[in-house]
Amino acid sequence: MRRITAKSAWAVVLLAIFIYVADFCIWSLRGPSAMSSVAVDQYLATPLKGNKAEYDYIGTVQQPCARALAPHAGAPPCWWLSRHTSHWE
Numbered sequence: 001m002r003r004i005t006a007k008s009a010w011a012v013v014l015l016a017i018f019i020y021v022a023d024f025c026i027w028s029l030r031g032p033s034a035m036s037s038v039a040v041d042q043y044l045a046t047p048l049k050g051n052k053a054e055y056d057y058i059g060t061v062q063q064p065c066a067r068a069l070a071p072h073a074g075a076p077p078c079w080w081l082s083r084h085t086s087h088w089e
Contacts (some may be wrong), residue, residue, distance in 0.1 A: 020070055027068040035073070037062040038081045043087050058089075 027034045042058040065078040 016051070024072060027066060028034045028074050034067055035075065036067050036078050037064050038078060038085065039063075040081070040085050040087050042087045042089065063087075078081055 030056045039060050041062045043062050044056045044058055046054045046056065048054055063081060065081045066072040066075045067078050068076060069079075071077055
């Protein structure tokens with residue numbers, strides 16, 4: 001039973017590595033069209049006395065994102081960023 005579990009774990013790890021490498025190759029072949037941007041709302045949380053907080057809206061900025069399954073070039077994937085459009089500081 002242990003041998004089957006170990007082989008299954010290795011298969012999952014190898015599959016994840018293969019998917020990431022294939023995603024990176026496709027992303028790098030796309031050139032400049034592989035990057036995009038998403039409008040993100042920025043908020044600032046300021047701690048106050050008595051364990052309270054003040055929340056301030058800073059504004060909307062365009063954040064770069066990678067049009068891929070995984071993050072590349074230090075940018076999150078666009079599919080993830082478009083679902084998480086609020087950034088808290």
